[in-house]
Amino acid sequence: MSETKVKKMLFILSKATLENVYAAFIMANGARMEGIEAEIFFTFFGLEAIQKKKLEKLHVATVGNPAMHMPTMLGALPGMEAFATNMMKKEMEKLNMPPVGEFLEILKDSGVSLWACKLAVEMFHLKETDLIDDLDGILTIGDFYGRANEEGTHLLFI
Amino acid sequence: MKKMLAEKTVEVNEEGYLLQFAQWDKDIANAIAVEEKVELIDRHWKAIEWIQNEYKNDSPLSIRGIKNSGTLNIKEFYELFPGGPLKKASKIAGIPKPKSCI
Structure with a gap:
């Protein structure tokens, strides 16, 4: 087994687009698979990924995303986001990538801690019952930094 | 490369995964498990199977x-396999290192 000096990965997920949510989830899960601790702090729009009513309805960004290789005007057309999202979900299913809800269960079972940002929860007027049951809690950013207080910890903003 | 495990010579790669599953047996699994600091009990064998x-x-x-x-x-x-379970379990089970990212 290859040795790594990385002991703990702390992810801050601030966006709700599928590509960003999956990036955070895959990296957190991948860390656990290597024996590295992992935690995710959901803030701002990232909170959508842990809202019961919203987490299965996340979209790919078709506007302001140069990698889509489509003119911004086209990306803004009705139905375009849904089309791109469906395409991406199909490709992900081929690679055996779980949907968001199942992925959260996998992360939890794998020992990834899931935190919601207190300020963002208040800003969006969310109640604890709006958030997934698997959540470990609601933290201030200070509390979250406190969790980085050991050698070999890395923070990543997504 | 060749390696002695449980008093048998087996072919392994540089990370210690068996190259030929046919060379695997339970003694070899136990020997790899010792190197990986895992003590195999019933539940491990079910997972390996x-x-x-x-x-x-x-x-x-x-x-x-x-x-x-x-x-x-x-x-x-x-x-059962703390610190990298898919890899550890695969190594003990005598199969190649998994290539999956998820």
Whole structure:
């Protein structure tokens, strides 16, 4: 087994687009698979990924995303986001990538801690019952930094 | 390269994975487990058996696969093989290192 000096990965997920949510989830899960601790702090729009009513309805960004290789005007057309999202979900299913809800269960079972940002929860007027049951809690950013207080910890903003 | 495990000579790669599954047996599994600091009990053998069956059926290993295995759950899998369970379990089971990212 290859040795790594990385002991703990702390992810801050601030966006709700599928590509960003999956990036955070895959990296957190991948860390656990290597024996590295992992935690995710959901803030701002990232909170959508842990809202019961919203987490299965996340979209790919078709506007302001140069990698889509489509003119911004086209990306803004009705139905375009849904089309791109469906395409991406199909490709992900081929690679055996779980949907968001199942992925959260996998992360939890794998020992990834899931935190919601207190300020963002208040800003969006969310109640604890709006958030997934698997959540470990609601933290201030200070509390979250406190969790980085050991050698070999890395923070990543997504 | 050649390596002595449980008083037998086997072919392994540079990370210690067996190159030929045919050379695997339970003594060799125990010897690899000792190197990986895992003490094999009944539950480990069930996991190993399941993993080997997946390998024989050509289905790639993943954490999601463990969840849907019906034999194991993810929590238990992490407890059985702490610190990199898919890799450790594969190595002990005598199959190649899994290539899955999920």
